[in-house]
Amino acid sequence: MIRIVEHFRIPRILLLTVGIWPYNQSTFVQFQFLLFSIVSNSFIIFQLTAFLTSDCTVDLVIKILSTTSLLLMGIVHHMSYWINTYTVKYFVERLQHICNELRDENEIAIIKKYANSAEYIAIFITLYTACCGFIITFTQIFPRILSTFLLVNISRPLYNVQFVTEYFIDKEKNFYLIFIHICASLYIGTVAFAGTSLISFTYFKHICGLFCIASYHMEQSMMLNIHKKTNLWNNMEIDKKIIHAVDIHRTAIELSEFFISNFNGTYFCVMLISVLCLSLNLYKLFLTVLFQDEIEEFLLHFIFATAILIHLFLANSCGEEITENYNNIFSAAYSVHWYAAPIRIQKLILFLLQRSCKTHGIKLGGIFIASLEGFAALSATSLSYFTVLYSLQK
Secondary structure, three states: OOOHHHHOHHHHHHHHHHOOOOOOOOHHHHHHHHHHHHHHHHHHHHHHOHHHHOOOOHHHHHHHHHHHHHHHHHHHHHHHHHHOHHHHHHHHHHHHHHHHOOOOHHHHHHHHHHHHHHHHHHHHHHHHHHHHHHHHHHHHHHHHHHHHOOOOOOOOOOOOOOOOOOOOOOOOOOHHHHHHHHHHHHHHHHHHHHHHHHHHHHHHHHHHHHHHHHHHHHHHHHHHHHHOOOOHHHHHHHHHHHHHHHHHHHHHHHHHHHHHHHOHHHHHHHHHHHHHHHHHHHHHHHHHHHHHOOHHHHHHHHHHHHHHHHHHHHHHHHHHHHHHHHHHHHHHHHHOOHHHOOHHHHHHHHHHHHHOOOOOOOEEOOOEEOOHHHHHHHHHHHHHHHHHHHHHHO
């Protein structure tokens, strides 16, 4: 028997950390979510208050927005999944119910194949997030380590201003309090962003598995017709497999559409913020390489830019995979020897093929179909905004 919760092992740990795993909503967890929300939101506020005490130049605006935009994506995911806690719980339970009905060993193998693929991606993203968090943390406190423990005199300030903030207190005297607040906000935002993205990715991987199972049953139905003599029992078996294939195919479509309908606004906001964040960080990365020669600044914007690119690529590649698996059942129906089947079975296949006239894809924000072509379009848009920013500054 397949336990779906085990397939969400890594996303479950990440979501438990930030208090939005749907199966654990005690009073303590709700307090944990509230506390983490206050910490992450307050950090963005303290970044924006820098506009009150500093000259509002274009460079300052870009520098602040390049960091706040990524953290804002984490907050949007964090709040959205908390609001839709019971919806996420319903998705997991519905998947469990569908997998409980799988009896064929090949069906179970297909689901496990896609679940393992999602887990490998989850491991990579988790390790990448942990490494990036360590690098950003270390680069902020590195001058303090040199001056305190190694007794090295450094010419630049000990307060490393990678994140422009205004706490209205002395930054040198309260360095460690500010440092803890920055790190806590950064970790909460990145864990929430990674966890919610991975649970969506794992969910859609299971939907790909359902589409693949539908194609498998379509191919198997016609294999019965080719290798066995036509009789009433054989026709009933073929009917049963075709009906099962159509039923699983329809269920997979319903699950994907229901998920997107509940997170339509979330993905629309995330898509806009992603393009903005990537453009601003590419711009700051370019300026750092050409003029500033600061390794800490370079690492910060490089990590933010690559994080957005990885997120966009995985989301769009998952959408591409769903579209391909959706179309596979129709390809299987076209490819099999349908003409050798009885008339009644040919009519069943005809009804299925009529559904192929209607395309299916993951529509993000109601306007954008997730695909590799979409990834290229979003990347090109970000590069266009980057060139516009550079030409205006120049």
